[in-house]
Amino acid sequence: MSVIRVVIADDSQVARDVLRDILSRDGDIEIVGEAKNGREAVTMAKRLAPQLITMDLNMPVMDGLSAIEEIMYTKGVPILVVSDRSDAQTAYQALEVGALEVMPKPALEGADAERLLERVRLLAGVTVITRLRRHTMAPAALTPFTTLPTSSAYIARDYQHVVAIACSTGGPQALLRLLRTLPVDFPAPIVIAQHISHGFIGGMAEWLASLCAMPVSVGQENELLRPGHIYLSPSESDLCVTPGHRLTLQSSPQNSLYHPNCDVLLQSIADVYGSDAIGLILTGMGRDGVNGMRAIKQAGGTTFAQDEASSVIYGMNQEAVKAGVVQYELPLDSLPERLLREVRAYRYSRSEPLA
Structure with a gap:
């Protein structure tokens, strides 16, 4: 060796x-x-x-x-x-x-x-590329978005659709590339479980918020999910959603390998949102998130994975692909447009007031 x-x-x-x-x-x-x-x-x-x-x-x-x-x-x-x-x-x-x-x-x-x-x-085994010198970043070019007519029934239905993301090593960089190209009026909440050391999630939220059009925050107990908002799980607890479209924090088991746990978040998304859930698993080490992606797929939701070529570590996403729980495996830079298409298709199909 x-x-x-x-x-x-x-x-x-x-x-x-x-x-x-x-x-x-x-x-x-x-x-x-x-x-x-x-x-x-x-x-x-x-x-x-x-x-x-x-x-x-x-x-x-x-x-x-x-x-x-x-x-x-x-x-x-x-x-x-x-x-x-x-x-x-x-x-x-x-x-x-x-x-x-x-x-x-x-x-x-x-x-x-x-x-x-x-x-x-x-x-030590990761291939990295030589980069250009840092320069002041221009605001993200946001995909044009057409706001649809609203009604009280339509708005209520909006709260039943969610994007859930699981990631680990290489996740922060991947999240930045993904989230900063999404528009401020993205018509669904986004909830994220990123494996992270205790004490760093606040800094990550501030960093992403400074570069993304949508507001980014660490999820709080009983916080109402809102479209066009990004919620990060704290590392000290596992983030879940409730049938009332609110966040709740669960205590992590003492012997848990992952902080926070991606499977816990994705499973709760599957349980609450069913076929209205979109699950995405990005770069990272291990198998966390595979069971949660399976739950979303079995509930009739849509599942995506970042492909190998664009991943820092092709681990979690590879395991999900091998397990047959990913419907679409795409390059990282193709994911923002695809997520918009999925959510827009959902909105247009629901644009009439509900009975």
């Missing part, structure tokens, strides 16, 4: 010691360099040819965000952001410029240490 070559970038000696001790414990990872600032990380990325870099964000000389941009501009290297939870929003800007995933700084022992090892082993 080949050894994974890793560079650690962090200005704290204590943090570097902890990361080195965790990553070196099993002998399959070699620390080939330790950078005390972003400028050193850029130099080591060129000179040492690591297979992965762990990157802190708040560093002197050159911060982590600038270092990631410089590295990805020169020669792409898989980068795992390992930073304080207080840097959550900046961490998602790091994903925007090329980092693969974010996680909090771990203690020497415990779940975060094991998750760090798992993520380094997984992401």
